[in-house]
Amino acid sequence: MSHGNRIGRADRRGILSREVTELRDQLEAARSAPEPKLRQQAKTPDSLVDQWDEMTPAQKKRLVSTVFTEITMHDRALATATPHPDWALYVEEAIASANCGQRGNRTPTAKGG
Numbered sequence: 001m002s003h004g005n006r007i008g009r010a011d012r013r014g015i016l017s018r019e020v021t022e023l024r025d026q027l028e029a030a031r032s033a034p035e036p037k038l039r040q041q042a043k044t045p046d047s048l049v050d051q052w053d054e055m056t057p058a059q060k061k062r063l064v065s066t067v068f069t070e071i072t073m074h075d076r077a078l079a080t081a082t083p084h085p086d087w088a089l090y091v092e093e094a095i096a097s098a099n100c101g102q103r104g105n106r107t108p109t110a111k112g113g
Helices: 002-032 037-054 057-067 085-101
Strands: 068-074 077-083
Touching: 002 037, 002 057, 002 085, 057 068, 077 085
Parallel strands: none
Antiparallel strands: 068 077
């Protein structure tokens, strides 16, 4: 029975690997596409979030590096994130949208908020 379980895991990893590859291809296509790029980018994070828990750390790192050039963590929390230029507008809009939906959230300013 454990042999079949290993095969099941291997099949699942193969499926996830193909899906991650397909998502990376979509991300790369979104980078090179003209106008509809932002719309395609908007769909991609939902797909990534749906599969995030199933991804290996290496897969997560590859996907995050597709959107961000640099990420800084402090005490296991996100401190800063610099998006690739092609993703900057989408990331800015996503942050603005998230900030609008949170009560009592203070948006940092140049003086530290």
